[in-house]
Amino acid sequence: MAETWDTIADWYAERLRTGSAMHEFSRDILLDCLPETLTGQRILDLGCGEGIITRALAARGAWALGIDPFPRMIEQAQAAPKNGPPGAHYAVDDGCTLATVATGSVHWVTAALSLNNVPDLSAALTAVRRVLVPGGGLAFTIAHPCFEAPHATWTDRAQGRPRRVVGDYHAEGFWRSDNPQGVRRAGNQHRMLSTYLNALGGHGFLLEATAEPSPSSRVAAEQPQRAGLPPFFLVRASRS
Known part of the structure; x- marks a missing residue:
């Protein structure tokens, strides 16, 4: 039976x-591109998983x-320490x-490692734009598609040092990892960087960063082969 996120x-x-250096790194870089104080802000965390980002925003x-x-x-998120x-x-x-x-009800939308799981990026960005207030912000991370292309x-x-072997970068679409301990065994949508950036502009978002x-250092210590590569791509944009 194929695995799912459920x-x-x-x-x-x-x-x-129990501590995931990669997910904590993704959380921290996403938070770094948001205002330090979010008091009074309403934020939607899209694809929240077990709530690691939602809790940090709160x-x-x-x-x-x-x-x-x-x-x-969602049951796991609700079961987090009270x-x-x-x-x-x-x-x-x-x-x-x-x-x-509701339409126009949130000041920010965050999406940590989740837009690369939605099957329809255009539909997701349409929905995100709808729920944001005018001028509201979108901040997201994705697994870096240049290095996490299908079956990399x-x-x-190379001189005894680990190197990433990547092919099929242009082969966009759904794929599933055969790593029994990897999250992508539940499936993942591979898209090129240009697809994400062009989609933002096409849906009325202004790219800010x-x-x-x-x-x-913790990620590099746990996975030394990744020390020379960015694991994630980070984007901040605003609703025009």
Whole structure:
């Protein structure tokens, strides 16, 4: 049976709660591109998973709503320690429609490693633009598609040092990893960088910043082969 985010939800939540350097790095770089204080801000966290970003937003003072299409993920988010920030809320919803979120109701939308999972990027950006107030912001991270193209592998042929071997970069679409301990065994949508950036402009977003942060020291210590590559691509844009 093919894995889904529902079937791996318990494993995924446990992995993050016992400490995942990669996910904490993704959280930290996303938070770094947001205002330091979010008091009074209403934020939608699209594809929240077990709530790692939603909780962090609430800790900065925001009213944060985490949505995810997979009920077991929302159950895990709601089961997080109850002594967490009071501003974190959760609901089952589809990021391609955001049917439970009112038009023009949020100041920010965040999406940490989730837009690369939505099947229809155009629909998701249409929904995000609808729920944002005029001038509202979108901040997201994706697994860097240049280095996480379908079935990329590692080799140590270059002077004994690990190197990323990537092919099929132009082959956009759904793919599933055969790594039994990887999150992409639940599936992933590969898209080129140009696809993301052109889609933002085509849906009325103004690009404000992009970044390809070097791995944190903790990520590099856990996965030394990644020390020379950015694991994530970060984007901040605003609704025109």
